[in-house]
Amino acid sequence: MNVAVIFAGGIGSRMGKTVKPKQFLEVDNKPIIIHTLEKFENCDAIDYISIACLEEYIPYLKELLEKYNIKKVKHISKGGETGQLSIYNGIKAVYDDEEIDKDAILLIHDAVRPNIDENLILENIKTVKEKGNSITVSPAQETIFMSSDNKNIDNILNRSHAYHAKAPQCFRLNEIYAAHEKAIKEDDVNNWDSCSLMFKNNYKLNFVLGKNSNLKITTIEDFHLFETLYRIEKESE
Numbered sequence: 450m451n452v453a454v455i456f457a458g459g460i461g462s463r464m465g466k467t468v469k470p471k472q473f474l475e476v477d478n479k480p481i482i483i484h485t486l487e488k489f490e491n492c493d494a495i496d497y498i499s500i501a502c503l504e505e506y507i508p509y510l511k512e513l514l515e516k517y518n519i520k521k522v523k524h525i526s527k528g529g530e531t532g533q534l535s536i537y538n539g540i541k542a543v544y545d546d547e548e549i550d551k552d553a554i555l556l557i558h559d560a561v562r563p564n565i566d567e568n569l570i571l572e573n574i575k576t577v578k579e580k581g582n583s584i585t586v587s588p589a590q591e592t593i594f595m596s597s598d599n600k601n602i603d604n605i606l607n608r609s610h611a612y613h614a615k616a617p618q619c620f621r622l623n624e625i626y627a628a629h630e631k632a633i634k635e636d637d638v639n640n641w642d643s644c645s646l647m648f649k650n651n652y653k654l655n656f657v658l659g660k661n662s663n664l665k666i667t668t669i670e671d672f673h674l675f676e677t678l679y680r681i682e683k684e685s686e
Contacts, residue, residue, distance in 0.1 A: 458528020
């Protein structure tokens with residue numbers, strides 16, 4: 450069983466002033482979250498979808514699911530105070546569902562990362578089955594350096610061995626749930642993402658190569674970049 454956990458609990462503060470949170474902004478008259486959900490809805494390998502959403506936007510989300518004929522969403526949970534807690538709420542809804550196997554494969558994905566395709570979803574599922582987990586990455590294309598004081602360069606990494614972690618990030622349900630439970634008990638609720646949390650728990654992490662165009666829409670520049678990528682793809686169809 451393969452379950453997509455989509456987290457949409459943020460307000461998008463880095464987007465600046467917008468009428469709605471970024472996940473509900475529209476491209477081609479369709480909210481970004483729907484662009485994302487459709488990728489999982491239309492993939493036959495995905496059985497269910499669990500969403501963690503800003504609590505005040507849950508009624509609106511339900512309207513969108515009806516309008517755009519998204520049928521696979523089984524759980525909608527309220528978002529948490531941090532991104533990690535939003536993910537946890539989405540995972541817990543799956544874990545508490547007696548109809549879902551505890552060793553189900555979870556594909557954890559940002560609601561504002563719509564530029565994925567079915568091949569990426571399938572490759573991640575395959576890698577989890579073979580190796581236990583799977584992190585989508587893209588190769589670093591520019592120099593990456595480390596700075597301990599945010600002023601001076603301490604170390605320059607070998608770019609040929611550097612990657613950007615993206616999504617989906619995929620794990621067995623029982624393992625990622627246990628890691629989240631442990632983190633909450635230790636009040637460790639501000640990890641950057643799921644792979645950071647699992648790395649802390651000494652998991653050997655495997656990755657799948659994705660595209661740099663698999664961007665997370667964080668700023669207004671990201672929004673316009675996705676608009677452009679979407680238009681180019683649509684014109685080439």
